[in-house]
Amino acid sequence: xxxxxxxxxxxxxxxxxxxxxxxxxxxxxxxxxxxxxxxxxxxxxxxxxxxxxxxxxxxxxxxxxxxxxxxxxxxxxxxxxxxxxxxxxxxxxxxxxxxxxxxxxxxxxxxxxxxxxxxxxxxxxxxxxxxxxxxxxxxxxxxxxxxxxxxxxxxxxxxxxxxxxxxxxxxxxxxxxxxxxxxxxxxxxxxxxxxxxxxxxxxxxxxxxxxxxxxxxxxxxxxxxxxxxxxxxxxxxxxxxxxxxxxxxxxxxxxxxxxxxxxxxxxxxxxxxxxxxxxxxxxxxxxxxxxxxxxx
Numbered sequence: 001x002x003x004x005x006x007x008x009x010x011x012x013x014x015x016x017x018x019x020x021x022x023x024x025x026x027x028x029x030x031x032x033x034x035x036x037x038x039x040x041x042x043x044x045x046x047x048x049x050x051x052x053x054x055x056x057x058x059x060x061x062x063x064x065x066x067x068x069x070x071x072x073x074x075x076x077x078x079x080x081x082x083x084x085x086x087x088x089x090x091x092x093x094x095x096x097x098x099x100x101x102x103x104x105x106x107x108x109x110x111x112x113x114x115x116x117x118x119x120x121x122x123x124x125x126x127x128x129x130x131x132x133x134x135x136x137x138x139x140x141x142x143x144x145x146x147x148x149x150x151x152x153x154x155x156x157x158x159x160x161x162x163x164x165x166x167x168x169x170x171x172x173x174x175x176x177x178x179x180x181x182x183x184x185x186x187x188x189x190x191x192x193x194x195x196x197x198x199x200x201x202x203x204x205x206x207x208x209x210x211x212x213x214x215x216x217x218x219x220x221x222x223x224x225x226x227x228x229x230x231x232x233x234x235x236x237x238x239x240x241x242x243x244x245x246x247x248x249x250x251x252x253x254x255x256x257x258x259x260x261x262x263x264x265x266x267x268x269x270x271x272x273x274x275x276x277x278x279x280x281x282x283x284x285x286x287x288x289x290x291x292x293x294x295x296x
Contacts, residue, residue: 004244008253011237014229016260019099021226022091023269028219032091035223037204038215039087042227044197051190058187067183072195074179075188079196082172088203089165096158098271101147103261104284105162107254108136110291112170120174132291139283146277177242185239193235255289 025035058067094102111133117123140159148155180188204210215223241250262281265271 004241005253007237008241008250011234011241012254012257013260015234016257018226018230019094019102019261020264020268021222021230022094023099025219025222028216030219032095033204033207036088036091037200037208038223039227039231040197040200042224043231044194046232047190047193050186051194054187054190075191076195078172078176079192080199081168083193083196084199086165086168089161089168093158093161093165096154098147099265099269100262100271101143101159102162103258104140104143104281105159106166107258107284107288108140109166109170110288111136112167113174116170116174129291132287136284136287139280139287142280143277146274150272180239180243185243186236189235189239255285258285
């Protein structure tokens with residue numbers, strides 16, 4: 001159990017660096033499409049190596065669950081939700097809003113998981129859950145309103161895009177548990193990332209003019225750090241944590257993520273923070289924390 005908690009903790013911390021690396025890449029002239037494609041291009045060789053090793057190992061294990069066409073199709077669908085659509089919407093949203101607001105918006109995905117679970121699987125919605133949801137989204141509204149006053153009208157668009165990313169990721173979290181239990185976290189993550197990379201490269205071929213693309217050495221640095229530290233490592237850590245301690249416990253450890261991102265965004269990106277924004281942030285984190293503790 002302790003190993004699972006440590007994996008969830010460090011996975012959360014590494015994932016929290018994502019917004020910082022992306023903002024630095026944007027400062028070097030890159031856009032959402034370019035970051036999405038090169039992040040995956042740098043990441044996917046690691047997943048292919050691990051996938052190859054796991055497939056060779058599976059051939060030696062007669063008891064392994066067969067990788068049927070239906071199972072692979074489900075993995076492709078989850079890869080689309082969790083690693084293509086969610087990533088694309090998140091990157092697009094970060095072009096308009098601060099790393100602080102982006103991280104807080106993504107942080108509300110447990111509420112989306114609960115609501116989706118209610119409509120799809122008839123899971124009950126408790127009064128505490130509804131109260132937590134109200135507190136968190138009121139806090140998010142406060143932060144968004146403050147940022148709107150500081151930066152401009154695109155804050156609403158950016159927040160909506162990131163909320164779409166959170167919704168897509170919520171479906172991924174809710175639906176991935178059974179497949180992870182069937183084939184293991186390492187194999188599932190490698191398959192999902194490899195499948196989603198195909199979608200990302202098709203997207204890049206349509207949206208990017210590679211002949212006119214210019215990437216500075218410093219931009220390459222941020223892309224590599226984003227791909228390795230905030231994609232490859234935390235993806236395996238979080239999947240393994242979900243398998244060892246479950247999605248609820250993993251989510252509880254994730255409550256530290258926004259704090260880490262907010263501190264770095266203020267210190268490294270010089271992003272502004274007001275008393276009202278701080279109050280709103282505390283509302284969001286307290287609301288989600290109450291929800292996760294109740295689930296525990």
